Amino acid sequence: MTFSIVARSGTAFGVAVASRFLAAGAVVPAADAAAGALATQAWANLAYRPQGLTMLRTGVAPADVVAALTTADGLRAERQLGVVGPAGDGASYTGEECVPWAGGVVGDGYAIQGNILTGPEVVAAMEGAWLAGAEQPLTARLLAVLAAGDAAGGDRRGRQSAALYVVDPGKGFAGSGDVAYDLRVDDHPDPVAELRRLLGVHELLFGAGDPASLLELTAELSAEVESRLARLGHTSLEHWAGLENIEGRLVRDAVDPVLLDHLRAVSERVGG
Template sequence: MTFSIVGRSADGQSLGVAVASKFLAVGAAVPAAQADVGALATQSFANLAYRVQGLALLGTGTTAADTVAGLTAADPGRASRQLGVVGRSGDGATFTGDECFPWAGGVAGDGYAIQGNILTGADVVRDMEAAWLADPAAPLARRLHAALAAGDRAGGDSRGRQSAALFVVRRGAGYGGLSDVEVDLRVDDDPDPVTRLGTLIGLWELYFQKPDPATLLPLTGELAAEVAERLAALGFADLAGWAGVENLEERLVDDAIDPLVLAHLRAGSPSSSPSQDRP
C-alpha cells in the first residue's frame, strides 16, 4: 500500500524516512527515527510496535539486518508485513513478507533501504535506488525526496496518490537547537502529495535552515541604510522584530544579513501577526 526509503546521510549524522501512499496521513504510521540510533519504515498492514521495538534494538548496537530479523521473527503477522531499517552505520536491510500484495519488494545497500507494495512494478524501487545513489552529497531531506519523487514518476502506488511524509533527525538540528527533529513534514491528503512535499521542503529550507556563512552580506554602508529604511516602512525598528514576525529568526546573524532574508525583505511580503505560526 506504500513505497518508502529509509536513509542515512553521507556524513552519518542524519537519519530519515520518506514515504508516499494511497492512504490517509501515511506519515502518522510508517516512519520512525532517533538521532545517533537509526531509522525505520513499517508498512503493508504496518505493525506500529516495530517503531519503538526497532529503535530500541538499534540503540543497543544491533545491526539493521539483525533488527529486521528480530522484529519479524517475533511477529505472527510477518507474512503480510514490509519493513526497512537503517542503523548508525553499515548496510540497511529490507523485508517483504510472502503475503504482501503485488508488486512488492525492496532493495538495500550501504545506508539505505527501499521498499514498496501494491506498486505498478519493480521499476518503482529500481528508479528510487538510482535516484538515491545519484547524489550522495545532497542534504538528506533532498536526497530522500529525490528518491521518493523518482518512485512516484515510475508509477508508485498502483491504487493512486493520497499522502506523503518526510522525517529526518540529527543531533541538535531541531528548531532553536533544542531537539533532534530536523525535518518533520507531512502531506496528509492531496492529489499530488509527493510534489507538494517538495514544495514544503523548500519552505522548510527558507524558514529553518541556517544561513551559509560564505554568502552572508555585511550590514554596513548603503546596505545597512537600505535595510533600515525598508524595516521602517514596514513599521519595525530592527531586523530581529521583523524576522520574528516573518518566522525567519533561524536565519539571523550578528552584523550581517542572509541573502534569502534580504530578498524576502525586499519583496515586501505581507507580515502575519507575531503569534501566528509560532510554536
C-alpha cells in the first residue's frame, strides 16, 4: 500500500512516505534525533515504532533491529520495515506475504521499500533520485525520492496520502525541540505535489534567511515596502510579518528577499 524512504543526512534523520491509504503519515514514520528512524508499512505494526527506536537508542544496528522486531512478530510475513541508524547501511525487510510487487533496497544511510507497487522500477527510481541528490538539503532530497517513485508508477492502486518527517537536534520550532518537519497530506488526488507545496509554505514561515542574499534597505526599497504595507493597512513591517507568521525572517536594516517576495505577492492580490 506504500512506498517510503528512511534516511540519514548529517545530524538529521528523515522519513518520507506516499500511499493509496488515508493518512499514511500517522502510521508509517518514527524517528529520534539521537538514534535513527524507521518506517513500518504493509500490514503496519505500530509497536515497531517505540520498540525499534528504543533499540536504536541503545546502539543496536539497523539490521539487528529488523531481525529482533520481525522474529518476535507472528505476522511478520505481512510486514514491511525500513530502519536507519547513526552510521552504516540502512536495513529493509519485506515479508513473503506482502502484496506484490513488494521489496526494497538499502545503502549507506538509507532504506527504501514499497509494496503493492507497479514493479521494481519504483524503488529503483527512488534509489536513483536519492543517490543523485547528495548536494540537496535532506527535505528536498526526500521529496525528490517520493516524486521519482510516484513518476515511476508508485502504488498501483493510485494516490491518496503523503508525509515528510524529519528530526534534527535543536532544529524544532523556535529551537525548542528536535522535530524539524512534520508535514502530512492525508487525502489528496496528488499528495506528493501537495506535500511539496506544504514544504514551500513551511520554508516561507520557518526557514532562515541566507545572510548573503539580504537586500540593503535603500530609500527606494524602503518606500516600496511602506507603500505595500499601506495598501494592506499596516504601518510597520514588524506588525505585518507577525500577523503573517514570518517574523523569523525580519532582519535589522535589511530585507530578506523571501519576505519581500511574499509582501509583494500579498499586496498585489489586493490590487493596485
